[in-house]
Structures are given as C-alpha cells and as structure tokens.
Amino acid sequence: MKILVLNCGSSSIKYQLIQVKSKSETKLMAKGQIERIGLTDSVLTHKPADKPKLAFVQSVPDHSVGINIILSTLTDANHGVIESLNEIAAAGHRVAHGGEYFKDSAIVTPLVKQQIENCFELAPLHNPANLKGILSIEKLLPTIPQVAVFDTSFHQTMPMETYLYAIPYKYYEEFRIRRYGFHGTSHKFVAQKACDMLGLEFEKSKIITCHIGNGASVTAIKDGKSFDTSMGFTPVDGLMMGTRCGAIDSGVVLYIMDKEGLTTQKANDLINKQSGLLGISGVSSDMRDVKGAAANGNEKAQLALRMFIARLKRFIGSYMAELEGADAIVFTGGIGENEDFIRKGACEGLEFMGVDFDNQANDGMREDAVISKPNSRVKVVVACTDEELVIAQDTFRLLRKRPE
Ligand SMILES: Nc1ncnc2c1ncn2[C@@H]1O[C@H](COP(=O)(O)OP(=O)(O)O)[C@@H](O)[C@H]1O
Ligand SMILES: CC(=O)OP(=O)(O)O
Ligand SMILES: [Mg+2]
Incomplete structure (x- = not known):
C-alpha cells in the first residue's frame, strides 16, 4: 500500500x-x-x-x-x-x-x-x-x-493532576481548558527506539524525551505512557523555542497588553511568533543562525543560547523528580539530533542525579547513539525521529482493520 x-x-x-x-x-x-x-x-x-x-x-x-x-x-x-x-x-x-x-x-x-x-x-x-x-x-x-x-493522542494518558491548570475548575468543564501536549507521535517513537537501543522494556521504563526542533517539548514517560509534558493547552508553553516564549508568568502578558494596548491577536503573535530565540537574539529563529551569530561575538545571541539551555535543563530536572528517577534521557528533533552543544549544556553537571555524560561520544554526533558513559545510571541517547513513518504505519493499521 x-x-x-x-x-x-x-x-x-x-x-x-x-x-x-x-x-x-x-x-x-x-x-x-x-x-x-x-x-x-x-x-x-x-x-x-x-x-x-x-x-x-x-x-x-x-x-x-x-x-x-x-x-x-x-x-x-x-x-x-x-x-x-x-x-x-x-x-x-x-x-x-x-x-x-x-x-x-x-x-x-x-x-x-x-x-x-x-x-x-x-x-x-x-x-x-x-x-x-x-x-x-x-x-x-x-x-x-x-x-x-x-500530536495530542499520546498525551491523553496524563493524570489529571498533571494536566489541569490551577484555575477555577469550571473552565475545564466548560471549555476543556487543560494541558494537552504535542509532538506525541515523536515522543513515543523515539522513546521506543531508545528502549530498543538500550535493551529496555518500553512498558516498564521511565524515559525523558526532549523533542527539540523549531517547536520544542519535553515529555516524562512512565511505563510506556505520557505522564507529563511541557507544552500545554497550546504549543506555546514549556521550553523556549524558535519564536515561542515557552513558560511565562501570565501576568507578564497581561501587563504588556495593558501597557501597549494590544489586542488578543497581537498578544498571541507576540508570544508565538516574535519571542524565543528570535525575540532575545534579534537575529533569527533558526538555531544555526543564532549559533553562528553567537560565535561571532553577538552577546544577545549568546544570551539566547544560555537561556535555551537553562530552560531545557530545568525541565529535565523537574521531570526527573516527577518520575522519581529515569532510565534514559532522549534527544531528538532538528536541534536535538544535530546540536551537540545543546545536549551537553542540558546534561552537564547532573552526575548527582545519575547522569554521567560522555562528551567524546556526544561531540559531532548526528545519528542514533548512546552519549552517556557505559556505567551511567541514567543513559543519554540521541534517537532520530521519523513522524512521517509513524503516520504511514498508523494509516496502514487503521485502514487494514476497516470493514470493506
Ligand atoms: N543539520 C540540521 N538540519 C536541520 N535542522 C537543524 C540542523 N542543525 C540544527 N538545526 C535546527 O533545527 C531546527 C529545526 O528543527 P525541525 O525539527 O526541523 O523543526 P520543525 O519540524 O519544528 O520545523 C532549527 O532551529 C535548525 O536550526
Ligand atoms: C506542535 C508543534 O509545536 O509543532 P512544530 O514543532 O511542528 O511547530
Ligand atoms: Mg517538527
């Protein structure tokens, strides 16, 4: 077919x-x-x-x-x-x-x-x-x-305490306002792939998957199910991204709207299209451009990279606590697969949590590989994603069982 x-x-x-x-x-x-x-x-x-x-x-x-x-x-x-x-x-x-x-x-x-x-x-x-x-x-x-x-299907297993926002409950009942999460196809695919690479059983493992592309999200997977994820009601939450701000005090958005008289549409553009790497560096939303500018001494670009890494590390740490430890941390997406310095920045100094990162294995790695030291309690893995393959497999699965 x-x-x-x-x-x-x-x-x-x-x-x-x-x-x-x-x-x-x-x-x-x-x-x-x-x-x-x-x-x-x-x-x-x-x-x-x-x-x-x-x-x-x-x-x-x-x-x-x-x-x-x-x-x-x-x-x-x-x-x-x-x-x-x-x-x-x-x-x-x-x-x-x-x-x-x-x-x-x-x-x-x-x-x-x-x-x-x-x-x-x-x-x-x-x-x-x-x-x-x-x-x-x-x-x-x-x-x-x-x-x-x-993108949202895999995250439908999250427990209510991780997907609800602490706003009046009626908003969940009336408008279904809750955390949904995205990139689910990719998170599930790379977690399974990493388990295969490491000889772990997906249904019995704790995995933290970092899908870092233009849009970026981290997921905590427990026993094969999504337990928490950094994107929320919309794909703007969580990590700093190419043009999205990620997690922000909602008070900031309200304050700017007031100060500048912004419409909801303009405020939405601000957090979705003008923020993130682009908003801080003023250079570009593309990691390759920001990295190039930082190497040429652009201080805003350097700051953008430090912020990007700090936020990623923050989510890895908090999911490590939520899962009460992890078997593996997995990197994927255009940045996760190609940018060794981002992986290094996010994993460095985490020995206290059982992460013994292997700088040599990480350097220049752009394909499926284990990038933690052999006796690292928490393994670190690069696993290239293939959302299109999963979509083709799912299409085949559903159509095959369809009554003629
Ligand atoms: N060799 C590379 N190929 C593609 N993207 C790369 C590469 N190295 C770094 N990147 C970065 O990956 C990001 C795009 O990731 P990608 O997963 O393709 O995004 P999306 O699917 O959300 O559009 C960009 O910031 C880009 O700079
Ligand atoms: C949901 C989402 O953020 O997707 P993308 O990474 O393709 O922008
Ligand atoms: Mg993508």
Missing part, C-alpha cells in the same frame, strides 16, 4: 511517499517539502529515494496548489517515483491538536473534520493548515481514504 504522508504547517508542507507492506516492512519512495507557501518564491525540495535531491523555486499561493505540485512531482517523468496517482492508496496527515476527542489516530470522516476544526482556536498556527491538507487531498484524490494522526 503506497501511502502519501502530509505534514502541513502554516507556511510549509512536508511530505513522504511510503510503501507499507506490513507494520515493520516499509520503504521510503520519496520525501520533500515546500517552504514559504503564500509567497512568490516558494521553494520545493524533492528527494526520490534513489536519486539526487532537486530544488525548484516557484509561486505557491496556497496549500491546495502546493499539494497539486507535490502530486505532479511524484508522477513526473524525470524525477517522479510513481507512474500514476492511482497508485496512491491512502493519505496520512499530521494534525497538531485533537483536543480530548482523540486518544488514537482516526480515519477521516465529516465528524473528524468538524472536530479538527473545533480545535482551530487551540492551535492557530497548525490546525487550520492541517485541515487544509485533508480538504485539498479530498478535492484532488477524492476516492482515497485519509487518516489523521494527532
């Missing part, structure tokens, strides 16, 4: 075409992404599994046009990987927010689409784009089944 996986962001679409024969037998046929959707110089990169990567620049005004371009690229005579769109048997979509509706992935139905829409306000950067992806496929490939895989 050839499955098209789409991860539609607000200004980008990541895609993979994956052939799934069984849960464990999968083959990547092509992957790529379109960035800068909505602008005239959108960039498409496309990498067939066994051919070199290509890049094109063209105008991509919206997601529907973007998906159309992806579909014609996949069937292109030169760099395509399938002869006809009829070969695509199903589509799997990443959906960021599933609210309390979804404890598992779901086959897309009118009700599922409505529920994704009901969560628009809770993930304004993500859910509208995710639904656009589903609707575009419905239009372009009307006969294929679609599956939605939610």
Whole structure:
C-alpha cells in the first residue's frame, strides 16, 4: 500500500511517499517539502529515494496548489517515483491538536473534520493548515481514504493532576481548558527506539524525551505512557523555542497588553511568533543562525543560547523528580539530533542525579547513539525521529482493520 504522508504547517508542507507492506516492512519512495507557501518564491525540495535531491523555486499561493505540485512531482517523468496517482492508496496527515476527542489516530470522516476544526482556536498556527491538507487531498484524490494522526493522542494518558491548570475548575468543564501536549507521535517513537537501543522494556521504563526542533517539548514517560509534558493547552508553553516564549508568568502578558494596548491577536503573535530565540537574539529563529551569530561575538545571541539551555535543563530536572528517577534521557528533533552543544549544556553537571555524560561520544554526533558513559545510571541517547513513518504505519493499521 503506497501511502502519501502530509505534514502541513502554516507556511510549509512536508511530505513522504511510503510503501507499507506490513507494520515493520516499509520503504521510503520519496520525501520533500515546500517552504514559504503564500509567497512568490516558494521553494520545493524533492528527494526520490534513489536519486539526487532537486530544488525548484516557484509561486505557491496556497496549500491546495502546493499539494497539486507535490502530486505532479511524484508522477513526473524525470524525477517522479510513481507512474500514476492511482497508485496512491491512502493519505496520512499530521494534525497538531485533537483536543480530548482523540486518544488514537482516526480515519477521516465529516465528524473528524468538524472536530479538527473545533480545535482551530487551540492551535492557530497548525490546525487550520492541517485541515487544509485533508480538504485539498479530498478535492484532488477524492476516492482515497485519509487518516489523521494527532500530536495530542499520546498525551491523553496524563493524570489529571498533571494536566489541569490551577484555575477555577469550571473552565475545564466548560471549555476543556487543560494541558494537552504535542509532538506525541515523536515522543513515543523515539522513546521506543531508545528502549530498543538500550535493551529496555518500553512498558516498564521511565524515559525523558526532549523533542527539540523549531517547536520544542519535553515529555516524562512512565511505563510506556505520557505522564507529563511541557507544552500545554497550546504549543506555546514549556521550553523556549524558535519564536515561542515557552513558560511565562501570565501576568507578564497581561501587563504588556495593558501597557501597549494590544489586542488578543497581537498578544498571541507576540508570544508565538516574535519571542524565543528570535525575540532575545534579534537575529533569527533558526538555531544555526543564532549559533553562528553567537560565535561571532553577538552577546544577545549568546544570551539566547544560555537561556535555551537553562530552560531545557530545568525541565529535565523537574521531570526527573516527577518520575522519581529515569532510565534514559532522549534527544531528538532538528536541534536535538544535530546540536551537540545543546545536549551537553542540558546534561552537564547532573552526575548527582545519575547522569554521567560522555562528551567524546556526544561531540559531532548526528545519528542514533548512546552519549552517556557505559556505567551511567541514567543513559543519554540521541534517537532520530521519523513522524512521517509513524503516520504511514498508523494509516496502514487503521485502514487494514476497516470493514470493506
Ligand atoms: N543539520 C540540521 N538540519 C536541520 N535542522 C537543524 C540542523 N542543525 C540544527 N538545526 C535546527 O533545527 C531546527 C529545526 O528543527 P525541525 O525539527 O526541523 O523543526 P520543525 O519540524 O519544528 O520545523 C532549527 O532551529 C535548525 O536550526
Ligand atoms: C506542535 C508543534 O509545536 O509543532 P512544530 O514543532 O511542528 O511547530
Ligand atoms: Mg517538527
């Protein structure tokens, strides 16, 4: 079964075409992404599994046009990987927010689409784009089944004491205001992978997973279940990120709104789009740029990096206490997989908690590896994530058990 996986962001679409024969037998046929959707110089990169990567620049005004371009690229005579769109048997979509509706992935139905829409306000950067992806496929490939895989599903096991906010209880009852958590597909995947690497049983282990990309979150996993996670009601909570502020005294936001007469929309932009690495460094939201500026002596960039690391360490420490110890700390995501200095900064000095970090093993590491010393009580691991693979596997699992 050839499955098209789409991860539609607000200004980008990541895609993979994956052939799934069984849960464990999968083959990547092509992957790529379109960035800068909505602008005239959108960039498409496309990498067939066994051919070199290509890049094109063209105008991509919206997601529907973007998906159309992806579909014609996949069937292109030169760099395509399938002869006809009829070969695509199903589509799997990443959906960021599933609210309390979804404890598992779901086959897309009118009700599922409505529920994704009901969560628009809770993930304004993500859910509208995710639904656009589903609707575009419905239009372009009307006969294929679609599956939605939610970032929030894995976190639905959190106990009430970790997911409730200490505001009047009626807000949970009336508006379902609570911590939901995100990146669940990735947290679960890398925790399982790390357990396989270490010879641990996932269902009997305590794991702290750090998914550090443009969006970033840490999860405390106990006996195979999410027990606590740093993102909250929306993906703005927890760690400092590319453009998001992470955990903040809510009083600060109210104060700035008052002082500057900001609307809710403007305040939302402030904490979601103008803060984090970008807000402190003034340079960029991209870790590579901030690191470069810091190396060139930019003091704000250096401060941004220190803050980024300090917050990550704070969450690791608090989850270590919540879990009453951990078997492993796992790093993943664009930054977690590629930036050794962030991993080092977050793990250094934690010998008192049983973390004996191996600087040599960590230096320059960009692939799956153990980066703690052999007798470290708490193992530290780099485990590369693959959200698209999990989405393809879930799509296959749900469609296979569907009544004909
Ligand atoms: N070699 C690398 N490849 C990709 N991203 C990298 C690399 N090294 C560092 N990064 C950083 O990872 C971040 C993007 O992570 P990613 O997981 O792709 O984000 P997202 O999926 O949330 O858009 C950026 O801050 C980028 O600078
Ligand atoms: C939910 C979230 O933060 O996703 P991303 O990392 O893709 O922005
Ligand atoms: Mg991501």
